[in-house]
Amino acid sequence: MNQPAASGVITAPDQIHDLFLKATNAHDVATLVAMYDSGGIAVQLDGAECTGAEAMHAMMVGLTDAIRRIDGSTRKLFVTDDIALSSASWTAEMVLPDGTVVRQQGTTAEVSRRQPDGTWKLVIDDPMFA
Numbered sequence: 321m322n323q324p325a326a327s328g329v330i331t332a333p334d335q336i337h338d339l340f341l342k343a344t345n346a347h348d349v350a351t352l353v354a355m356y357d358s359g360g361i362a363v364q365l366d367g368a369e370c371t372g373a374e375a376m377h378a379m380m381v382g383l384t385d386a387i388r389r390i391d392g393s394t395r396k397l398f399v400t401d402d403i404a405l406s407s408a409s410w411t412a413e414m415v416l417p418d419g420t421v422v423r424q425q426g427t428t429a430e431v432s433r434r435q436p437d438g439t440w441k442l443v444i445d446d447p448m449f450a
Contacts, residue, residue, distance in 0.1 A: 328354050330440040333404035333432050337394045341410075347384040353377050357433060357441040365424075365448060388413040388421070395427065402434035407449070 328343070328351035330336055336355070343351040353376050356362060362370045362379060370379045392410030399405075411425040429449035432440045 330355065330432075331438065333399055333406060333440050334394065334397055336404075336406060336430065336432060336440065336442065337392060337408045337428075341390055341392055344384060344387055344390050349377065349380045349384055352380040352384070355442050356445070357435075357443045360441065360443045360445070362442070363446040363448070367448075386414050386416075388415060404430075404432045404440065406430045406432065410447070 356376055364370055364379060370376055390410055390412040392408050395407045395409055397406045408428045414422050414424055426448045429446050430442055431444040433443050434440055
């Protein structure tokens, strides 16, 4: 297993989940947005697809505003050449718009791709893959 990603740069796909958790808990929207390929798709908790830098930024602002704390771990990781398929389990303490605090959990599925500079970016990310 590789060391955790430093400065938001993912040098191996096994760093993706740890960086996502760390950035979310730190409310670091810029790092979260930078984790995605420019043509990437992030699925929101309600199932809506999010693409593009502006929409991704807005989604991550909403995510970090709603999540007080998220914990999780990688379940599976498969890598072949420049493509990786990963899955994690997560549990989050979330604040609803009315101020109610709830615990939510899920199982993710992600596809990431090695970039020309050797770093890895998410191209598909579904936090509630069922």
